[in-house]
Amino acid sequence: MLELPSPPRVRLAEFTRRYAAAEAMARRYAAAVQAAEGTPEYERLAAEWPTVLAMLDKVCKACEVGARTSARAKRRRKGSPRAVKLHQVHVALVALEKAVDAAVAAAVIALLDATGPTASRRAEADEWLCALTSALNELEHSVVWIADEGSDP
Amino acid sequence: MNAEPDAWAPALGFGYWRVVYAECCDAVLAYDRIVATMPPGAVRGRLLELRTELSVRLGSAARLAELAATLYAAWPERDPALLELLADDPVKDLRKELGTGPPDPGLREALLDAREELWRVAEDAARLAVRLRENPIATDVPTWLSGLATGVATALAAGTPAGHLEDG
Numbered sequence: 001m002l003e004l005p006s007p008p009r010v011r012l013a014e015f016t017r018r019y020a021a022a023e024a025m026a027r028r029y030a031a032a033v034q035a036a037e038g039t040p041e042y043e044r045l046a047a048e049w050p051t052v053l054a055m056l057d058k059v060c061k062a063c064e065v066g067a068r069t070s071a072r073a074k075r076r077r078k079g080s081p082r083a084v085k086l087h088q089v090h091v092a093l094v095a096l097e098k099a100v101d102a103a104v105a106a107a108v109i110a111l112l113d114a115t116g117p118t119a120s121r122r123a124e125a126d127e128w129l130c131a132l133t134s135a136l137n138e139l140e141h142s143v144v145w146i147a148d149e150g151s152d153p
Numbered sequence: 154m155n156a157e158p159d160a161w162a163p164a165l166g167f168g169y170w171r172v173v174y175a176e177c178c179d180a181v182l183a184y185d186r187i188v189a190t191m192p193p194g195a196v197r198g199r200l201l202e203l204r205t206e207l208s209v210r211l212g213s214a215a216r217l218a219e220l221a222a223t224l225y226a227a228w229p230e231r232d233p234a235l236l237e238l239l240a241d242d243p244v245k246d247l248r249k250e251l252g253t254g255p256p257d258p259g260l261r262e263a264l265l266d267a268r269e270e271l272w273r274v275a276e277d278a279a280r281l282a283v284r285l286r287e288n289p290i291a292t293d294v295p296t297w298l299s300g301l302a303t304g305v306a307t308a309l310a311a312g313t314p315a316g317h318l319e320d321g
Contacts, residue, residue: 083243
């Protein structure tokens with residue numbers, strides 16, 4: 001299941017660490033899905049995996065655009081194209097982290113719920129799954145924004 | 154990963170989770186040492202029987218710890234590398250957008266419960282051993298043993314995720 005996109009072939013310079021952070025988040029998401037296997041929440045979490053992969057791919061492209069912009073920009077100042085690209089990628093990272101947090105929380109509840117003696121926490125898991133959808137929507141908007149701007153290198 | 158957990162060889166891991174799991178192992182090791190001090194007999198035999206069940210509980214604690222180490226690697230913080238990047242944002246410090254730490258809806262609590270239950274069993278065994286040593290002809294040993302067995306049963310009934318990481 002863990003089929004991450006191929007790492008970018010171009011030099012990402014200072015965006016390398018940004019992409020690595022996004023990839024680590026995707027791996028954490030995959031671990032959450034794996035942990036939820038056999039629970040009712042598994043299907044919903046697994047269903048969002050392609051979206052997470054697509055977002056990671058877009059973050060990768062945004063990093064490529066950012067690296068090109070960065071190479072042209074000599075100085076780092078607020079409002080420069082380079083600074084804007086960095087900020088956009090960071091916003092995408094925040095949205096992806098929120099999505100992964102929600103997925104992990106839903107998976108943990110599902111797992112404990114399935115095996116523990118406590119009362120069902122399906123409602124709480126549902127809330128986290130809604131938070132996951134919401135965070136992925138937010139992420140989708142943020143990377144679409146980057147991609148639109150990134151199409152003019 | 155299907156091998157019986159060995160308290161003498163804690164599962165791999167790191168940071169906070171490894172420490173908590175090591176404390177679970179310590180409880181089982183304490184139990185082993187207590188049983189080793191007891192004279193051969195029915196009581197010791199019963200404690201050895203209960204040890205098998207403790208291994209099951211320790212195994213579920215190991216799986217919890219491994220899962221936690223995977224999902225919350227930098228507990229109780231977030232990934233420091235990510236925080237560093239977000240702090241370095243040219244527009245504003247984006248760390249605040251994420252809150253202090255990753256939300257955990259009960260994984261840590263489940264592992265701490267396992268640790269507490271294992272320690273309770275080890276303490277009960279210790280009390281039983283001391284009582285037997287002080288009074289070898291004590292008549293209330295069955296009651297103590299029953300209490301100990303109940304503690305082990307409670308630990309097992311608490312349940313923990315089974316096998317979800319074994320296929321990984």
